[in-house]
Amino acid sequence: MRLTLPYRLSRYLILLTSILSLSLGLSHATEAKSSAADTEQDSDLLHFPYYIQQSFTGDLADIKQRKIVRALVTYGKSDFHLADGRPLGIQIELLRLYEEFLNKGIRRDVEKTKVKIVPVHFDQLIPALEAGRGDIVAAFLTATPERKKQLRFALGNAEGISEVLVSHKDTAKPEQWAELSGQKVYVMDGSSYVEHLDRLNLTLKRQGVKPIKVVEADGNLLSEDILEMVNAGVMKYTVIDDYKAHLWEKVFKDIRVDNHLTTSEGQSLGWAVRKTNPQLQKNLQEFVNKQVKQGSLLGNTLLNRYFDHTAWINRLANSEDRNRFNRYAPLFKKYASEYEFDYLAIVAQGYQESGLDNSKVSHRGAKGIMQLLPSTAKEMGYNNLDDPEQNIAAGIKYLAWLREHYINQHDIEDSERMALIWAAYNAGPSKMNKMRRLTKEMNLDPNVWFGNVEIAAGKIIGKETVRYVSNVYKYYIAYTMALELEVERAEE
DSSP: OOOOOOSOOGGGGGGGHHHHHHHHTOOOOOOOOOOHHHHHHHHHHTOOOHHHHSOOOOOHHHHHHHTEEEEEEOOSSSSOEEETTEEESHHHHHHHHHHHHHTTTOOOGGGSOEEEEEEOOGGGHHHHHHTTSOSEEEEEEEOOHHHHHHEEEEEEEEEEEEEEEEEETTSOOOSSGGGGTTOEEEEOTTOHHHHHHHHHHHHHHHTTOOOOEEEEOOTTOOHHHHHHHHHHTSSSEEEEEHHHHHHHTTTOTTEEEEEEEEEEEEEEEEEEEETTOHHHHHHHHHHHHHHOOTTSHHHHHHHHHHHOOOTTOOOOOHHHHHHHHHHHHHHHHHHHHHTTOOHHHHHHHHHHHHSSOTTOBOTTOOBTTTTBOHHHHHHTTOOOTTSHHHHHHHHHHHHHHHHHHTSOOTTSOHHHHHHHHHHHHHHOHHHHHHHHHHHHHTTSOTTOIIIIIHHHHHHHTOHHHHHHHHHHHHHHHHHHHHHHHHHHHHHO
């Protein structure tokens, strides 16, 4: 498959070093161990019989009769992720508490209403709710005027929130928005940041100022991923909620939070339901008021647990990173072209595997840049994994073999096919088949990795393969962005 781009990265590779080295060391926040009963209950959160996915738009009384409330969530570091098959995250903890609140006074388990989570992309949260695929949007959504026309909110999780500009520390500090005229500001796809930047652009237009270029980032990137890109210098500017910006600046040391430049102020964040579900909204608001009001012990504990962890940062030497890329990129390009892959996608995978260090040997005996077992390389026709060229060639041929024999359905989109191939490379083809079968059983799409097969992967394998694909994909986006920067500079 080819998402080809011309080879022109040169000096802008240095911009990637921070994001690559940070992500290699990334670990999830401390995760509490659970009893066997807890694990079984948590696993049940992810069980998707067909009737759960059927369209349903009833209010609280109908939900209690049905005994299931479906919560739409997004997959990411903070809201919802899987560790050892167990769902964790801020929204998961809040949903567990809501289930207790919903069933207060009910003793018999058979009479209790169960919370089921339905993972979707961020930009699908509201469409899925309106289509009846879920009952609650369990995300900290900004209650904008436009959204209030469309949804009912349970507010109080976070109030008085501003959306602020975040810049790379080496950019000139802007004193007013007009100074960003013609500049690109990257924001999460489908977020309220887009709406507010568009409104800001109207103000600039009335002032006779050229608008800011609002760029909705790749749909698989969350706001913290975009912040990481800004930290690396791959993106110069983003807009994000101020509480997130200040929490993540403890981790990303090369960002600057420009508090004086806001696109909105005094916003409230919370969960949302359909306009036609006033009873459910009232019940959720009672829950928020009693248990998760901003500033409560619970709220502070959750935010600290999932955001305030900085010890895992481990930076690599910039110069060595650049040298390895420059040394091996022509080989990646040569063999990726032979097998019709985008060479940057394979470079990104090589970085995840070894940091592009051909001297690496794993405890299992996997060797070199692509971390192949000698037996696998031999099957691909290569015997000397100590030779970087043979190592790269064998790894790429193995990727092509996985594509031909396991990820060969014609209706898979190229980007999803690449993600599935990466996962098969990491977990093994037999486990990939198992993951895709489970995905189908969960009424998710076995041809889509993000938000679908990755959920099954988390249940079967745990976080390793999910994190692996997420990192490689992020590196690939970073390499691509750096290339675009180089091209733009060349055209100036």
